[in-house]
Amino acid sequence: MEIYLKPLFIQGDFHTSILSRGIGAVTSSAYAYGALSHFAGAPAPAPHSSISLSFTPLRKASLSLSLSLSLSLSLSLERAMEEDDNPPIAIPMDEVSLEVPTEPDAGAPVGVTVITGYLGAGKSTLVNYILNAQHGKRIAVILNEFGEEIGVERAMINEGQGGALVEEWVELANGCVCCTVKHSLVQALEQLVQRKERLDHILLETTGLADPAPLVSILWLDDQLESAIKLDSIVTVVDAKNLELQISKHADSGSFPETFIQIAFAIMLQLCLSPRTATKLGEFGFSSRTSPLVIKTILNEYCDLVLTRYTDIVILNKIDLISEEKEATQVENLKRKIHGINSLAVVICTTRCQVDLNKILNRESYSGESNNRWEELMEESKLLPSSSRHDSGVSTLSIHRPYPVDLDKVNGWLEDLLWEKRYSMDIYRCKGVLNVHNSNRIHTIQAVREVYEVVPGREWHEAEERINKLVFIGRDLDLKSLEDSFRGCLTIT
Numbered sequence: 001m002e003i004y005l006k007p008l009f010i011q012g013d014f015h016t017s018i019l020s021r022g023i024g025a026v027t028s029s030a031y032a033y034g035a036l037s038h039f040a041g042a043p044a045p046a047p048h049s050s051i052s053l054s055f056t057p058l059r060k061a062s063l064s065l066s067l068s069l070s071l072s073l074s075l076s077l078e079r080a081m082e083e084d085d086n087p088p089i090a091i092p093m094d095e096v097s098l099e100v101p102t103e104p105d106a107g108a109p110v111g112v113t114v115i116t117g118y119l120g121a122g123k124s125t126l127v128n129y130i131l132n133a134q135h136g137k138r139i140a141v142i143l144n145e146f147g148e149e150i151g152v153e154r155a156m157i158n159e160g161q162g163g164a165l166v167e168e169w170v171e172l173a174n175g176c177v178c179c180t181v182k183h184s185l186v187q188a189l190e191q192l193v194q195r196k197e198r199l200d201h202i203l204l205e206t207t208g209l210a211d212p213a214p215l216v217s218i219l220w221l222d223d224q225l226e227s228a229i230k231l232d233s234i235v236t237v238v239d240a241k242n243l244e245l246q247i248s249k250h251a252d253s254g255s256f257p258e259t260f261i262q263i264a265f266a267i268m269l270q271l272c273l274s275p276r277t278a279t280k281l282g283e284f285g286f287s288s289r290t291s292p293l294v295i296k297t298i299l300n301e302y303c304d305l306v307l308t309r310y311t312d313i314v315i316l317n318k319i320d321l322i323s324e325e326k327e328a329t330q331v332e333n334l335k336r337k338i339h340g341i342n343s344l345a346v347v348i349c350t351t352r353c354q355v356d357l358n359k360i361l362n363r364e365s366y367s368g369e370s371n372n373r374w375e376e377l378m379e380e381s382k383l384l385p386s387s388s389r390h391d392s393g394v395s396t397l398s399i400h401r402p403y404p405v406d407l408d409k410v411n412g413w414l415e416d417l418l419w420e421k422r423y424s425m426d427i428y429r430c431k432g433v434l435n436v437h438n439s440n441r442i443h444t445i446q447a448v449r450e451v452y453e454v455v456p457g458r459e460w461h462e463a464e465e466r467i468n469k470l471v472f473i474g475r476d477l478d479l480k481s482l483e484d485s486f487r488g489c490l491t492i493t
């Protein structure tokens with residue numbers, strides 16, 4: 001039995017849980033299926049291969065079709081495996097991990113991979129993919145979630161799948177990500193590295209709208225952790241369908257795009273990790289140990305520098321949402337855009353974040369020599385005027401309703417909300433759980449702009465309160481309109 005440690009951090013609380021499952025066991029997870037089929041020499045199917053439509057009114061009919069296909073695929077994946085009635089979709093060989101990464105030295109620091117990315121780009125999908133891949137490693141995950149997501153994210157964990165079991169929860173102090181949370185994160189990391197079972201790797205997933213810098217700066221600022229863990233690499237997941245929109249939205253506004261920040265983030269880390277480079281920073285008026293705000297400040301002051309030069313790994317995800325005939329040119333165009341932001345970014349194209357793990361784990365991106373490049377860069381650089389980098393118009397709202405909902409009505413409501421924009425809200429992201437009429441299963445809602453899916457998950461636990469809880473992140477959100485319109489989906493009012 002292999003043990004996976006899964007500490008969860010939700011709005012300043014760190015929770016540690018143990019996820020255990022038999023390694024190599026065939027689970028109902030689509031990812032495990034993909035990996036096993038591939039090992040068996042067969043082409044792997046794309047998990048949940050649905051909702052892959054760009055939004056045009058013409059496509060609504062086919063989107064509904066695709067939705068029901070998605071539901072049945074999710075519901076009966078195992079059956080589909082047996083009956084083989086859905087033709088598998090091939091995944092390019094170089095995007096699936098065949099090699100088992102080499103065992104790290106027992107005394108070596110545990111590598112930390114920071115996973116960043118815009119809302120809904122696929123960070124959790126990547127984390128799930130890594131956890132379910134057949135690498136035989138013990139991997140811990142730390143999640144940093146956005147305020148209102150409390151409870152939703154937890155409920156969306158499929159505890160039952162693959163024999164996974166969430167066992168142990170250790171609650172630590174509340175606090176804001178930049179300040180008090182530092183202590184909790186350090187404690188959580190310390191707990192992890194001190195466990196009896198040796199960890200092979202830690203994944204730190206940052207929330208879509210949070211500034212990842214403070215979290216990561218902890219990794220290099222905290223002396224206690226220095227020898228036990230090391231920053232391995234920064235991986236930014238980018239949504240191929242929405243990247244252009246995200247970049248262009250900010251082009252005229254003068255605000256600093258979140259996407260830019262995240263793609264450029266690796267550079268900042270590199271900058272701060274080298275003591276010699278930090279001295280250089282001092283020459284520009286910064287101190288090498290000025291709390292996490294150092295990185296923030298640099299991000300503002302050196303944005304141009306950041307955007308045009310170095311980075312780590314960018315996963316250009318959701319390639320399936322680009323139409324086949326346009327794929328080659330559009331992907332080239334997107335790569336050019338990313339390289340326009342950061343010319344050294346390694347760009348890996350994926351669907352459902354299915355990536356060769358050797359390309360993203362144990363990269364040792366922050367060890368040694370590469371910092372020299374930074375110093376040269378710093379020499380060349382000039383201070384640039386700061387620009388506001390916070391997307392201040394963005395807010396989060398959540399609605400909670402206890403009564404069961406009618407699934408068809410929910411679909412209609414989502415279409416009104418996301419497609420017709422009937423309530424004049426610009427919704428970037430929605431996720432949540434639904435208590436569906438006549439169903440024993442928790443249904444999860446996921447929406448990234450116009451693309452949404454409603455998927456049945458595990459069964460409700462007996463002691464669990466059956467509640468609809470939805471979280472919205474976007475601009476011009478109006479709680480009353482959301483609540484009033486959602487009420488129309490309830491079977492009892």
Ligand SMILES: Nc1nc2c(ncn2[C@@H]2O[C@H](COP(=O)(O)OP(=O)(O)OP(=O)(O)O)[C@@H](O)[C@H]2O)c(=O)[nH]1
Binds near residue numbers: 121318446453
């Ligand atoms: N079509 C398609 N959907 C994807 C792909 N990758 C992820 N998704 C879907 O996109 C939605 C968001 O994925 P997540 O992994 O939750 O995204 P995230 O970045 O963790 O989201 P936040 O934590 O809210 O920022 C989910 O419905 C996923 O199933 C992909 O390659 N193609």
